[in-house]
Amino acid sequence: MPTTSQRTSLFTESLIREMTRVANRHGAINLSQGFPDFDPPPVLIQAAKDAMDAGRHQYAITWGAPELRAALAKKITRFTGAPIDVDRELVVTCGATEAMMVAMMTVCDPGDKVGLFSPFYENYGADAILSGATPVHVPLHPPDYTFDPQELRRVFASGLKAFVLCNPSNPTGKVFTRAELEQIARLAEEFDVWIITDEVYEHIVYAPHVHTYFGTLPGMAKRTLSCSSLSKTFAITGWRLGYLQAPAEVIAQARKVHDFLTVGAAAPLQHAVVTGLNLPDSYYHGLAAEYAEKRDILLGYLDRTGLPYTRPQGAYYVMVDISCFGYASDLEFSHWMAKEIGVAPVPGSSFFAGGENRYVRLHYAKKAETLHAAGERLLKLKR
């Protein structure tokens, strides 16, 4: 028989999605894969029904329904202050997942190097490999996940084509400060590197931390491919809607990649989400406040367990140090925890480039009652 491709042997199945299956097997509360157990705003559900009734069943324009691009551009400008050319600077994708893949394939050739902070959202490694590029890593040092400017410089100087920035960060909950982003920007300029951002948690940031859009830093718009999503902002991870915003010359190439990968995201849902994008600022502020409450519920229980963790500044994940349990493998610990404690985490090693084995990641995009139920179970971990 012929063999399957070499490149598909270079990465594994997603451990995050695997932990969801483990949670289901043991009837555990699933704090692994980061999706909500609550519904999107009712106006969005109604808008989806209306879009179906209005006959929006056929392909939308491949780079996004015009109404959606217009609404996205308005929303982006509302939060970044930057004007967007809706016809030349935006592509609607099947989630940020596709946006990141498209961005990477658009700027990378086989043999190029892509820089990633480690720990990192696991898709980026596969995205780089599928683009023919080699990932190179810059450590973010626990517990506060700061980087060493010299280590960052060394990686930029090694001949990068692109650098991926996830901000606010999954899995660490870190929100990069403006000063940190400016260091990255200076290196991008000096070594002429594309920056691919993943800003899907842009609206889930906890005061006093603030989100700085990388593309708004002086001189950075021309070298930034900004990826984001509607999954997290509107609790619609299953709708598969995201986007890539970049300079017109980049989007001209990215549109082709997107078209041949997927043609487009689901047409009726593209129309429906316009209703969400037009919600007032109060919706976005309310979102951050709701997630702050969820965070505080989960952290309250973690405090009672005595386990060390890093307080999230944004996104909805917390990295918990499980080294006191003495497990040789965090995967083994995670299976044990799902089965015996009844709460499923993600083993931290799935995010780290090296052999880091001391952490699990929990997420709190859950109803308060789910978090309380999980928290009561977590108390069994008390040390």
Ligand SMILES: Cc1ncc(COP(=O)(O)O)c(C=O)c1O
């Ligand atoms: C950092 C990050 N990027 C991208 C995604 C996927 O986003 P989407 O649902 O828009 O594909 C996730 C989902 O968990 C994520 O955490």
